[in-house]
Structures are given as structure tokens and as C-alpha cells.
Amino acid sequence: MSTPVVSRPQVWMGAGCVVLALLMMWGAQFISSEAGYGGVGPNFLPWAVAAGLLVCGGLLLWQALHGGYQHMPEPPEAPADWHATAWVSAGVIANALLLTTLGFTLSCALCFVLAVRGLRLSEGKAAGGLRQTLTDVVTGLLIAAPVYWLFSKLLSINLPGLTQTGWL
Template sequence: MEAPVAVPTARRLHQSVIGLGAIALGLAYAWGAIDIASEAGYGGVGPNFLPWLVALLLVVCGGLLLWQARHGGFENDEAPPGAAKGDWDALAWISAGVLLNAAAIERVGFVIGCALCFVFAVRGLRRAEGKPAGGLRGTALDFATGFLIAAPAYWLFTKLLAINLPGLTGTGWL
């Protein structure tokens, strides 16, 4: 049986800080969740369920990261695939799509806003892979795909779950 490879102290410290940061973030979420009402709602859980769940998972993940850092670290892990540096152009396209959706959703409705967000995100991801953005035909196809993904989600939320999302028309179907 081989002994684990020793990780340099500075690297171990940095990895431990990441684990401690996740634990601290989880504890901060838990502290914030204390003030949220706990009365059970429609689905049998209260509004504080999700914040408590996120807090618990952050603390557990942080604990696992800390344990890993203290017991050999991530030295033997393979390098992640992809570029060595971030692709800022792709990030700009994806961010622009999210911001456009947030700014336009009240004016154009949920379905069209999400379809536009999808177009921008796909363009950014294609550019990150070094592929052409798609041209006019590709953009139209991306919009149609985004529309076909967003429309059923909109209908499920508004018709089945009775959750109000901004629509383009007053009918509740678009």
C-alpha cells in the first residue's frame, strides 16, 4: 500500500481556506435562515426550507473539501479539461443574455425573454468552443429552440402550478 503523496504546506493551506470559506458561507446562510418563517405552506414545507437546505449542503461540502485538503489535497487529481484561462468573450455574451432577459421580461414576457437569453448563451458557448456563432439562420434556429424550451416551462408554471410569470398577452398562453 502506497503512502499518500505529501502536498506542499502552502497549497494545503489554500485548499483548506476554500473548505473553510464554504463552511463560513453555509453558516452565514443558516444565520439568515433563522429569521425566515417556518410555517408549512402549500407543498408541506415552509419558506425557510430551501435556505436551510442550501446552508446544510454548503457546510457538508465545505467539510468534505476541508477533509480532502487535510488528507492529501488535490495534488493527484487530473487537470480539468478546457482552456487554461477564462473566455471573457463567451462570458460577456452569456452575461448579456441574462441581463437582457432580466431587463426585458416584463415587456416581452417570460417565453420570449428566455428565448433571447438562450440565443445569447448559445452564441457565447459556441464562441468559447471556437465555432462560428451561427449567422442569421442559426440565430433563428436558436431562438426557436429557446422558445420551444421556455413555452412548456411557462405553461407548466402558470397553468399547473398557478405561479404568475410575466406574459406577452393577457391570455396566459404566451
Template sequence: MNPTPQAEAAPDHRPGQLAMGIGALVVAAVLAYGATAIPSDAGYAGVGPDFLPWVVSAALAICGVMLIWEVRTGGYRHMEEPSGAPRGDWRALAWVSAGVLLNAALITTIGFILSCALCFALAVRGLRASEGKPIGDLRQSVKDAVTGIVIAAPVYWLFTKLLAVNLPGLTASGWI
């Protein structure tokens, strides 16, 4: 039995779908409000520093309108059923969140490299937990921390030595 075009256009959507469109419009409005505080003096090639925030807020507003239109005309009709577990993995989220929050809290105390390595180690632990794998013992934690250092150190040196961007370091030498 084929549905009629009118039955297909009937509102058949989840409440979260409409919230996504409205949320996109709200974020676009907040970005646009923030863009009003940026000076519009034309810089290189006649483009001022406020140009990109206005472009992003306009694009996000268009996306929000399109999302709301899609919901009002029948919902996300071609959306696949979500994969994965029916509920979020709060333990995994806690590990990843702890990594990000500790990175933000400790970056000026222990430096960029060590705080990013800690963030990496905790995030990897959370991702393992989300896959149902063992999160690891002390040996695995040390491996994760060393891997985080191996990733963060070149990034730190690239930004501080090559690009002259000041990132918090552990020592005054600028190498750690």
C-alpha cells in the same frame, strides 16, 4: 523514489484550495445567519420552514471543514490536472452573462417566454464560442431563438396553468 509519509503530508497546495474551504465556511455562516430570520414554528410533521436552511448550512460547514483539513494535510492529492484552456474564454463568458442579465432585466417587460428564449440564444452563442466554433449567423440566431421559445413555452404553461405559479407574461391572457 517513493516519497516518505512525512513528505506526502507536507503542505503542497495551491492558495485557491484553502480559499475554497474558507469560502465554504463563509457561505455556511451567511446561510445560518439568514436561517435565524426564518420562523421556526413547526409545520407539517413537526418540521418548520427553517429546517432545510439549517441542514444546508450545517452540511456546507462540514464540507468547508473537510476541505480545509484536506488542504492542511497536503492539498488535493488525488486531483487530476485541469482540462481545457489555460485561460478562461472571456468572450464566451460575456455572451452567457449577457443572456442571464438580459433575462433578469427584461422578464417583467417582455415576459417569461421571450426573455428565456433570449437567454437561451445568447448562452448557446457563448457556448459555441467557448468550443471554438463559429457563433452563428442570422439564420442560426433565429433557430436558437425558436428553440428557446419551444423550451420556455411549455415550462411557462406548466407553472402558470398547472401549478398556478405567477410568472410574468407578455399578454393578459396568460398564454404568452
């Protein structure tokens, strides 16, 4: 019986998922568990995501140690698109940094605009001019505003807002 081939990148991917899940579990213990609407507290979702990530990471790690990811197609020989990655990363970082300053709705809309620009670039398309950027801003607002309203008004979850009215 032959020993299965172990791919180090696959092992690192599975182990990274497990470590990330454990870090999320560690952080989730500091979130209030006081039950809100429907008997679910604000710490429910972080625990659920961490548990799911732990299961997925464990399965990835087990599979990597027992012959690698089965029936996985060969990756394409395309180089990484760092320019597109920088735009998407800028959107996520800007959202995290500006959430308490601009409020949930505007910071998420900005994240959407920057991420969509990066995704367009990754497909080889033009990033977009003024008209496309304005369309992206409106689309981002149309996505973020109802989410803000749903969480803050319907679920009574406090998200940072730009004003005290609870509508923006």
C-alpha cells in the same frame, strides 16, 4: 507526521461556497413559506439548494484543508475565453434585467440564445449566422414556454408574463 499542503485557491473555493450558501439561506428566510401544491411552499427549493451548497462547500473546505482535492488532474494550459464568457454573462444578466419587462418565456429564450452563442465560441465554433440564431430562438422558446406553463398552470407559481392570459 507531515503537515498537509494547503492550496489557497482551493480554500477560497470551499469558503466561497459556504458563504454563498449562507447568503442564500439569509435570502430564503424572506420568501413566503405558505404551503402550495403538495404541501411545499415557494421557499422549499431555495432552502434545499442552500443546504446542498452548504454541505458541498463544507466538504470542499475540509478537503482543501486536509491535503487538497485528491486525484484532481492538472488543469489545461488554455487561456480563459473572455469573449465567450461575456456572451454567457450577457445572457444571464439580460434575463435578470428583462424578466419583469419581457416576461419569463421571452427573457429565458433570450438568455438561451446568448448563452448558446457563448458556448459555441468557447468550443472554437462560429457563433452562428441568422439561420442559427433563429433556430436558437425557436429552441429557447420551445424550452421556456413549457416551463412557464408548468410552473404557472400546474404548480400555481406566479412567474412574470408578457400578457395577462397566462400563456406567454
